[in-house]
Amino acid sequence: MNAFSLSGRRALVTGANTGIGQAIAVALSQAGADVIAAGRSPCDQTLALMQGGRSVMLDFADPMAARDIFHAEQIDILINNAGIIRRADAVDFSEADWDDVIDVNLKALFFTCQAFARAALPRGYGKIVNIASLLSFQGGIRVPSYTAAKHGVAGLTKLMANEWAPQGLNINAIAPGYIETNNTTALRQDPARSRAIIDRIPAGRWGRPQDIAQSAVFLSAPASDYINGAVLNVDGGWMAR
Template sequence: MHTPFDLSGKRAVVTGANTGLGQGVAVALAQAGAAIVAVGRSAMDETGELVRTAGVPFTEVRADLATLEPISRIVTEASASGRIDILVNNAGIIRRADSLDFTEEDWDAVMDVNLKSTFFLTQAVARTMLADGKGGKVINIASLLSFQGGIRIPSYTASKSGLAGLTRLLACEWAAKGINVNAIAPGYFVTNNTQALREDPKRSADILARIPAGHWGKPSELGGAAVFLAAPASDYVHGIVLPVDGGWLAR
């Protein structure tokens, strides 16, 4: 039975799908019926097993989005078995240091992955979505730092703020062409990126005390928002940045 949240017959590319939020999103899209093309720097065996358990095809594309070099290959390999209907830009890195000590190397590394490669991969995929007139869905993984400043992560905050703006710009350009561009802003989830925070007793306690839901998010708890933004249910939704944060921004 088809529902507004059914992704049967669709193909989704998810970057950074080897673990954490990317894995959670990939599995949720697979459970909704979408075939998954997982893009990442390292092996994605666990993600592949979880996706295949959902009964849909899984393709792995090994690529490092620190540069633009692999983008054309990603699109070619991802399209080999069918068109790309959904793109989830999840790959991202973070570097922590006081702003007075922050280096150009750490600035450039984060901006290259989180913003530059995201834009140019989206551009390349959008060209294929427009070529046959069928459009598609683009979901950017933004952050609470798209709304707030944070501390000791200047390039991450800049990149995620930029990604929110880029989401709105692309929505304005492509909505009438059949491409929905939206973003999800995760709160504090249990991932590799938050390991340092969770291992700092004071910071972890301070963060947890502010989350109305009372717990750090699990990657699986991001999946529903991704399914919504990938599915026909969101066909008239363009340019939003949807917080999935346990109520953090409401407090």
């Protein structure tokens, strides 16, 4: 199983306080990585679940927040999970809500990847896993900036793979389906809506953060060395329906 081991590798996971980011940080740690859990506040709960590692504070309201971290030490794996969402009808959506979401979910992701690549390309090795969304493929409703950003994440993942794969970097993305996190609490507590969602999912259940985390381990490990520019749907079959 050495192809799935992350022993000797250091990973940075953004948005690691709760939910999917926390699960990814824990899973990478269990696979042997030295994990840096990044959040807008200290990731104390995540650290308590990890095997070692540490926490740093990065607030991607500043899209350049991670510009220096990759020069301070060697980081082999970057998981871009940090993100926010704002909801309103498209006809009423504000410029401030547009800019806030694009800055965190797309602009910060690109410049974090850029800073990582500038450090990793001379070494000829690095793994980037971007967290996309089913709204990288669908339109959704009442989330125009989030949909635009997640479409952008899918496109940038492919562009960066085209440029950096020849130099030893793997850049891929995961598109989570409906996952049991804080962001989906209201949906899961609405019996009719939750039932309608489950009825469309061939797997017949909501996803768990660990489902995304294990996919992130795979895309961070040597087992995925010949995977480049992929957007992996981890959705219980939602997009196949």
